[in-house]
Amino acid sequence: MKAVATFLVVLDIFSACHGWTCKAAPQQFPAAQVDAGLGEVVLTDNNSNVFSLSGSSWVELGSVALKHVSVGPAGIWGVSSSNTVYKFVAGDFIPVHGLDLKQVDAGGDAQIVGVNTADTIHCLKSKVASSYEEVGTVSWNELPGSLMYFSCGSIGCWGVNMNFQIYFTKVTPSTCDISGWKNIPGAASMVEVGTDGSVFVVNSNGNIYQRTGISDSIPEGTDWAQIPFCLPIKHVSYDLGHLWLVTKDGLILQCDQ
Template identity: 60%
Template sequence: MKAVAVFLLFLSCLSLGHGWTCKEAPQQFPAAQIDAGQGKVVLRDRHSRAYFLSGSHWYRLGSVSLKHVSVGDAGIWGVDTANRVYKYIAGEFVRSNGQSLSQVDAGGVGQIVGVTKSDTIHCLKSSAASAFKQVGTLRWNLLPGRLNYVTCSPTNRCWGVSSAGQIYYTTISPTTCKIRNWVRVSGSAKMVEVGYDGSVFVVNSRGQVFQRTGISSRTPQGTRWSYIRMCVSASHVSYDLGRLWIVSKGGIILQCFH
């Protein structure tokens, strides 16, 4: 009943004129975190279970309990509550050794990026990510800066958020993990996601969702934030192929179209 009540609140938001049309997505209640890439959608619920969306149903991925899951060119990756890193291989999450991470992102051109609980940033080259097929040790590259959330797109553009809520932008090479200097971007957020086409969305500490506008080859970090009005608070977002996926603080999933 709680899920129904929360979703009814969502329905009252859809005519607010924020430029997005939203509908109820397939539900796996209570949802906690979502990630979309290359037409695929994965989810982690509050019970630390990972799922994959097929049609209108969510199907359990493996048996490992995860606190974050991500999908992209390099496959499906995740981290568990002990900050151990996994890759989904042949129906199960296979553990890698060599680096602990608290959050991981597989949205780049084969490379994997992630952060530790002490906010250090790490990158796994695309060749190493694709070659990983069984339990073993991976060699990660330590990157400059301190972040507690990081995400990359296939355009090599990467975004991150610090523990203080500051937003940053850079580019990272998928083959070498070579990085340009982080550029501070205006605004404050608790998480950021960049889509396959380079579109960027953030959720701030109040649960408000914003899209970065003005992104171009001349201004890859964009020019301003556009508020997407919702009447309930968001906890996590992801964007792929024109669809914005929103997880509410109440554990409900929305799918929105611009």
């Protein structure tokens, strides 16, 4: 850990990446994935512990072990190693029965989306997701297509399939209807959409790209801009101007423009 600490100090002083200035964030080593939304930041570590950032410290969140966690307008949601879906309610995670998922995303307009181990795509209507407050069974809408990772924001939703192809669609929060899939040039292993619609992807080599040209009239954007970095990245999230990164070694970094 001494070598890690030395690296983080050097990073704080020298790191500037394509208009972004990066520094060491508070560490919860080794981190597995991070998600940011509505001013909150949550993460899971390699032992499936869940944490929320409070000031400059990570505070353990709930008592349930989760492999993936997401925060957004519908609250904090996650999935366990057995692919059970959970929502954070009244200080702990409670199970959401009705469907098993390997990844969920809470970043849309209060709807919840996710994918299961067969890469089928699912959506939970905003009214159901927001009002869920006690253990029960809910009905998910299955969406057409096949994805291994799916994420939504205020302007649209983005997914990546097993062939690393990138797709865009719009999801109606109240009905889970979609506008149809549009293939976006590029390749990625995961994609994250900020609450404001900003889009970032990580490819299989650990490189980060930001989607440019996104607007209400062109919600899918126009191009990709690489954000050069000196370490390979495995997970990215964005909120309120802050880019949160987890390196393949489990270090947590925060970048600002």
